[in-house]
Amino acid sequence: MKLSFDTSDTPEEIVRAASGEGSLTYRQRPFESECFENRTFEVLDWDTRDFAALFNAFLSTVQLATGDLVYLRLPADAIAAIKAAEEAGFYFIESSIVPFIKLRNWDRAKYRRFISPMQPACPSTIDEVEEIARATFRGLRFNLDPNIGDERADRRYLRWLRNAYEAGEDIQVLKHHERIAGFSLLRFDSNDTAIYRLAGMRPDLKNAGLGMMLYASTMASCQDRGVKHIDGGISMANTPVLNVMAGLGFLFRDPTIVFHYYVR
Ligand SMILES: CC(C)(COP(=O)(O)OP(=O)(O)OC[C@H]1O[C@@H](n2cnc3c(N)ncnc32)[C@H](O)[C@@H]1OP(=O)(O)O)[C@@H](O)C(=O)NCCC(=O)NCCS
Secondary structure: OOOOOOOOOOOOEEEEOOOOOOEEEEEEOHHHHHHHOOOEEEEEEEOOOOHHHHHHHHHHHHOOOOOOEEEEEEEOOOHHHHHHHHHOOOEEEEEEEEEEEEHHHOOHHHHHHHOOOOEEOOOOOHHHHHHHHHHHHOOOHHHHOOOOHHHHHHHHHHHHHHHHHHOOOEEEEEEEOOEEEEEEEEEEOOOOEEEEEEEEEOHHHOOOOHHHHHHHHHHHHHHHOOOOEEEEOEEOOOHHHHHHHHHOOOEEEEEEEEEEEEOO
């Protein structure tokens, strides 16, 4: 059974249990390791029921030290795997879900009052985008882990955002009375699909209809450039965003749970 899904193309290393009966796949995460000043690993999969033995084999291979972090993502209904991970010392961080929509089915006319032109972030606006993003990070997974803490988590997300900007990923801003009200960060994976990676609203402008405007305008701009599907990933605790997305016609799939293991 495949216990975790993975969309990254970073190389994997494989460690085998001492019994030789199974294997656990994992990879080191150099980007997180650098931002957190530790070694961060992601466990990707394992192929026997004996997680404890495989995880012990992993621990003796990598020799974790204080401050190191291991994480894994499991389907929300993989009860036996969740129990095994908790018994090994992993703790719950967040549950998340993938919103998706086929834009050809999107009834754009219904939302036209929310659609407004967006502009690409540029050198004169990226600092303001980062300032808005900081408020958004508070709900994200590394900030939720008190063992990481806001300082290290913010550093990670800010670098990630800055890297995305410098790599030419699409950051669109929505303006309101000459100020930036919010932004959307998307990655276009192929000609057809956009991955909605992050969105944020200026906190003092909430509850005025601008959130709907941000998401509807982002969808319209995707449709205008020929995108056929939008996909993403969002915490199930983030009911404001889930409501906005549901209100605009998104559906949801692949509920998963993220667990962390931290060495004190
Ligand atoms: C979600 C967000 C965009 C809403 O912005 P907003 O300007 O307050 O939203 P709007 O005024 O347009 O409200 C739109 C809908 O959002 C939902 N909503 C807003 N606040 C909510 C809350 N506190 N709880 C539940 N739903 C809420 C409601 O369905 C609302 O529609 P309604 O007023 O008809 O009931 C904004 O809160 C935000 O940016 N949050 C942080 C984004 C984030 O978490 N990003 C990371 C994951 S991508």
